[in-house]
Amino acid sequence: MALFYAFIAIIRRDLLLAVRRRSEIANPLLFFILVITLFPLGIGAQPHLLQAIAPGIIWVSALLAAMLSLDSLFRSDFDDGSLEQILLSPYPASVLVLAKIIAHWLVTGLPLLIVAPLLAVLLGMPTQSIGVLLLTLLLGTPVLSLIGAIGVSLTVGLRRGGMILSLLVLPLYVPVLIFAGNAVEMAGSGLPVDAQINILISILCLSVVLAPWPTAAALKMSVN
Amino acid sequence: MFLIPNAVVRFFHRMASPPHFYAFTDKVMPWLIIIFVLLTGFGLYGGLYLAPADYQQGDSYRIIYIHVPSAWMSLFIYMVMAISGAIGLVWRIKLAEIVAISSAPIGASFTFIALFTGSLWGKPMWGTWWVWDARLTSELILLFLYLGVIGLYGAIDDKRVASKAVAILALVGVVNIPIIHYSVEWWNTLHQGPTVTKIDKPSIHVSMLFPLLLMALSFKFYYLIALIQRIRIELLQRERNAQWVKAKVLELR
Amino acid sequence: MSLDQFLSMGGYGFYVWTSYGVTFCVLLANIIIPIMQRKQFFVKALKKQKNPL
Numbered sequence: 001m002a003l004f005y006a007f008i009a010i011i012r013r014d015l016l017l018a019v020r021r022r023s024e025i026a027n028p029l030l031f032f033i034l035v036i037t038l039f040p041l042g043i044g045a046q047p048h049l050l051q052a053i054a055p056g057i058i059w060v061s062a063l064l065a066a067m068l069s070l071d072s073l074f075r076s077d078f079d080d081g082s083l084e085q086i087l088l089s090p091y092p093a094s095v096l097v098l099a100k101i102i103a104h105w106l107v108t109g110l111p112l113l114i115v116a117p118l119l120a121v122l123l124g125m126p127t128q129s130i131g132v133l134l135l136t137l138l139l140g141t142p143v144l145s146l147i148g149a150i151g152v153s154l155t156v157g158l159r160r161g162g163m164i165l166s167l168l169v170l171p172l173y174v175p176v177l178i179f180a181g182n183a184v185e186m187a188g189s190g191l192p193v194d195a196q197i198n199i200l201i202s203i204l205c206l207s208v209v210l211a212p213w214p215t216a217a218a219l220k221m222s223v224n
Numbered sequence: 225m226f227l228i229p230n231a232v233v234r235f236f237h238r239m240a241s242p243p244h245f246y247a248f249t250d251k252v253m254p255w256l257i258i259i260f261v262l263l264t265g266f267g268l269y270g271g272l273y274l275a276p277a278d279y280q281q282g283d284s285y286r287i288i289y290i291h292v293p294s295a296w297m298s299l300f301i302y303m304v305m306a307i308s309g310a311i312g313l314v315w316r317i318k319l320a321e322i323v324a325i326s327s328a329p330i331g332a333s334f335t336f337i338a339l340f341t342g343s344l345w346g347k348p349m350w351g352t353w354w355v356w357d358a359r360l361t362s363e364l365i366l367l368f369l370y371l372g373v374i375g376l377y378g379a380i381d382d383k384r385v386a387s388k389a390v391a392i393l394a395l396v397g398v399v400n401i402p403i404i405h406y407s408v409e410w411w412n413t414l415h416q417g418p419t420v421t422k423i424d425k426p427s428i429h430v431s432m433l434f435p436l437l438l439m440a441l442s443f444k445f446y447y448l449i450a451l452i453q454r455i456r457i458e459l460l461q462r463e464r465n466a467q468w469v470k471a472k473v474l475e476l477r
Numbered sequence: 478m479s480l481d482q483f484l485s486m487g488g489y490g491f492y493v494w495t496s497y498g499v500t501f502c503v504l505l506a507n508i509i510i511p512i513m514q515r516k517q518f519f520v521k522a523l524k525k526q527k528n529p530l
Binding site for chain 2: 150154155157158160161164167168170171172174175178179182203210214217218221222224
């Protein structure tokens with residue numbers, strides 16, 4: 001039970017910190033919107049073209065936004081030493097790390113879901129696929145945070161971890177991109193997407209169970 | 225541990241000690257090179273000269289004698305890297321850590337070779353240098369995974385810490401590789417017809433298969449040779465203040 | 478089979494020999510680089526032993 005309280009306490013603390021520093025929420029979100037607006041400017045605003053590549057654009061931008069936001073996951077806690085306190089606490093580090101990841105997703109992943117319908121409309125996506133887009137984002141972005149946490153925990157102690165982080169994390173994002181992007185595309189042509197959604201659910205379950213372990217181990221390594 | 229004969233345990237204990245390992249590699253190296261040269265010689269002679277041309281692809285299929293073994297090696301070495309990384313992580317064996325990181329550049333080289341030769345094979349077969357074929361794509365992602373490992377090791381100054389980081393990353397990669405592989409394969413079947421993959425599987429005759437197996441074996445020996453070379457320099461650098469390294473330097477004077 | 482015929486590889490000579498050539502170079506580099514590094518290491522270590530400061 002005490003573990004549960006600690007878990008909740010960490011989520012509350014991180015959410016409170018995020019509310020006090022609003023730029024942490026706003027930056028990835030703005031980046032997400034900006035990248036998506038750049039695509040029509042870059043490739044021309046032909047409606048079919050945009051409609052055809054909209055799922056891909058939205059998902060690739062979500063990937064990049066998630067990656068950009070990762071640095072804030074452990075950075076401030078690492079700098080001020082509270083990360084060390086979390087790891088020294090009597091509770092299993094992997095569970096507390098999971099709490100931090102959940103809080104981080106609530107702050108950086110969830111807002112993407114809120115603006116995604118708007119962007120889908122901007123890109124002329126068919127209305128029937130917007131629901132599926134939201135569902136894939138709901139299932140996929142937590143995976144991005146969980147996998148990203150592994151990468152960021154390995155690089156948090158480094159001065160220039162940013163470049164290497166993208167190299168570590170982006171290849172691991174490939175399955176999410178493939179299944180989620182494809183589900184949205186299929187939904188656009190009115191095809192069933194149960195298979196893709198089921199796979200995304202299993203990827204999410206797998207990463208919730210597995211990702212906190214290496215993250216905790218890597219954090220212990222980075223802190224020492 | 226109780227089932228393993230004492231001599232074997234002793235052998236591994238000795239090998240885990242850097243000076244013993246260094247001396248041991250001095251002794252086995254000539255043998256490894258002889259075996260490698262023989263295997264490669266027979267493999268290439270069989271593959272490039274004896275084996276008949278493929279009825280569909282002519283002589284261009286002869287690229288498989290390096291393409292396929294390289295692709296096998298790229299996965300094999302990743303497994304070796306993850307397993308030895310895990311051993312290093314759990315039992316803190318220095319040599320296992322060094323095996324893990326020394327494997328990475330060799331694995332990346334094999335991945336690069338598999339991609340490059342795949343592209344050169346694809347040009348006459350598919351008409352373009354690059355096709356987003358399932359295997360080529362997963363091989364490309366594997367190359368990124370290798371580069372991530374190498375980059376991470378280079379970015380961390382303390383090499384003991386860097387080895388641990390690499391081991392964790394390699395283990396995460398091992399869990400992900402099958403998922404990435406199947407997702408790419410699934411993506412590929414949706415976006416492209418099965419015609420592309422048909423060419424990838426030539427009807428293989430014994431006279432074609434035998435050199436392929438020889439080359440696969442020869443690449444394994446190449447890996448051992450290259451790995452030992454890398455381990456040696458890594459050992460020397462990490463142990464540069466140890467007595468046995470100083471003695472080695474004095475020997476050379 | 479003449480040497481010319483062998484080298485032309487039924488018209489695919491360029492593709493086959495480039496693959497083999499590049500493979501050879503990459504594999505060779507993987508052996509040579511550590512050996513050179515080792516030589517350098519010994520040269521440096523010798524210098525350091527002769528005059529430790």
